[in-house]
Amino acid sequence: MQIKLDYNNMMTEFVGKHGISQGDIDALKGKISAAARAMENKRNQMAWRDLPYNQDDIVQDILLYVAEILPRIDTLVVLGIGGSALGPIALNQAIHGSFYNFCKKPRIFVIDNIDPTTMNDLFAQLNLETTLFSVVSKSGATSETMAQFMIVKDMLESRLGKERTKQQIVCTTDAQNGNLIKTAKTEGYKTFYIPSGVGGRFSQLCSVGLLPAAFCGIDIKKLLAGAAYMDKICENDQNPAYIFAILHHLALKAGKNISVMMPYSDGLKFMSDWYAQLWAESLGKKYDNNGNEVYVGQTPVKALGATDQHSQVQLYTQGPFDKVICFLTVEEFENDITIPKTFEDMPTLGFLGGNTLARLLNTQQKATEYALQKEGRPNMTITLPKINEHTMGQLFYMLEMATAFAGELLNINAFDQPGVEEGKDATYALFNRPGYEDKKAELETALPKSEKYII
């Protein structure tokens, strides 16, 4: 059951001058070959590409742990941010939909912000004795996650006692370095490891994604098998990941600085969020690999069909020619619903009767695709035959491969994020962290704000 990429509507034959021509692709041939070679040569440096193959023991460990813990918990709270949150949210939504927490156990809450209102409201929901807190931070220095962890640890120890607290916390972190592994060892918490060389946004197929998935009854072996299946597909020169990257690269060069991901499926809604991190943080870079200032990157935009036909599609069809739209569609929904023939005499509604919601949804996608094509707007469609672990594994892995390949085409490092350091340093300085006195002084001598620009 293979996912497919349909890129007809990216091509000039279909969308005219704002599309990509075969000539454009041919002209990029040298770069494409170089990028493909780099993907082979650097495979050893991309530890995330081994995850579909090298985790038998880890999967076993996770499944045993889950089987042991599950009978005594009714809620899993994941404390993590960025890649530690977005993959788990996306996968659980895909497999279980929007109402999982209203009908299934264990409930799962992924808390990826430090809003005090949210934290208070969360705590009010919980029976601490039946809640497992899963703390996820590779470095153990993520301020948001570690602040949450400190609050939770303190609360658990004061309410349940130190011994019992150990059973309510699990840590996913680096095996060697950082404060979280150190604390976990001191306190005796169960731990899972994030392999070295696997960065946050490429971590969905390691323990970061597998542990919460397993708790929710998701078949993580099938997920990994799907990823391996896509990895094999990507051994061909012509593969959907590379094509996705090449087309986006050419579109970006032609001024299309926006990449819209628009699933027509509530289940796939949060794949857009996961993709937004992957594409933005990997490709938004100031320097290329030769140290030149390049300021590249394509801004990901999250949309949802059919919903955003009533919000964004006006802009997509009639606004500037500045975007590529990628639809995600699902061929077969598990339980469909037939629209009754209630208003057969009403022209604007009668045609709906007897059709199903899935047909309406997929027809609207086709119609939107057509409307975009007609207005000369490049778009492509990734189709999942069904949403399941195998197709989701393919989708995660395909988009990771596409991102890495796009990084090679841009000749940038897709795996770092130097641009977030300045904000972190400024936060440390504002909190008077020792060692940040210079930054503090810099902030204090920065231009004071003018009252005339506050209204």
Added chain:
Amino acid sequence: MQIKLDYNNMMTEFVGKHGISQGDIDALKGKISAAARAMENKRNQMAWRDLPYNQDDIVQDILLYVAEILPRIDTLVVLGIGGSALGPIALNQAIHGSFYNFCKKPRIFVIDNIDPTTMNDLFAQLNLETTLFSVVSKSGATSETMAQFMIVKDMLESRLGKERTKQQIVCTTDAQNGNLIKTAKTEGYKTFYIPSGVGGRFSQLCSVGLLPAAFCGIDIKKLLAGAAYMDKICENDQNPAYIFAILHHLALKAGKNISVMMPYSDGLKFMSDWYAQLWAESLGKKYDNNGNEVYVGQTPVKALGATDQHSQVQLYTQGPFDKVICFLTVEEFENDITIPKTFEDMPTLGFLGGNTLARLLNTQQKATEYALQKEGRPNMTITLPKINEHTMGQLFYMLEMATAFAGELLNINAFDQPGVEEGKDATYALFNRPGYEDKKAELETALPKSEKYII
């Protein structure tokens, strides 16, 4: 309690050449004056601007209805899409946070898509006898909402009988025209009206937004008072709505085709979705008022702080100079949480102890703002002293005014959405709706897709 716009970091003094200079604003003076005059002259054509003032009777009707119904329902299901959904979602999240449905009654589910999985999962949650379905469609011809309505009506009538069904449905629609008002009158459903001249994305302050808000215990009089308060502020030439529009207009002219809305508050998370519709659908236009092809529009992007510091901020600080970032911040959170001094000996964590989550969140906003400024990235901040009905009323109204004013600056019609017709027509054709035979023929003769572009 007034919301404030701080635009220091939009200006060249603060962000250098990618900012806006006083000279840029001065050079636009003629257009600004013309736009301000147009806002006055066209006030009669902007019925949404009367909503803060002319709804005493409607508010009374809503409050009486809610008081009557509330004792016998535990769940409100809103069937609506676009403006009928985004405002209610944004406001309830702002006032009640992410966990409202886990602890309060009536639960509220806003169903703004036609995914059959979601619909099935929703129905599995409901006790139909204690659920009120609120159907919202001005035209009564919105395929998605009306398909939902047909399914729900059929289900209710078969399970509860026709008489009882009447008590479980309320319709918000045009007072005169369309299938929904016709059906509501025939069936005897309670109705509320969407004033003529109030379009979907400007409808949050009429019954569309007020009814669900009142059900959730939100003080709708204070909401409208907040909007009126902002309307008075907007009588000054120098007001935050016009400044917001002017700065975005100048940035757009300078190639910044992306407008990021980034609240640092979970409560304000879905204001970004509401804003995304308002800004995209109002300003994304092919023709100006003189019939010239202009293809204008700025693409709204939804982000959330601190969360997206770990997803989008790398791109925002180091990618292309193609965006304006607008932060939303909250000065005072209702219940704050103090981070305990757990790891005082650890340099990367010790500084957190003794601070509060609200302080951490707001400090991170300041730090991100500083990092962006340092990299020459224009940004502005709207600050709410607190989140409550009055400040939310101000915020909704301010952004509506800003959007209308931005439309005037672009010399386009901010209140239509002609670009969505093509997709609707194609949907009708694909469903063989009578009258769409020509469109069907057009679709059938469109270029067939090529297998070579499917992989």
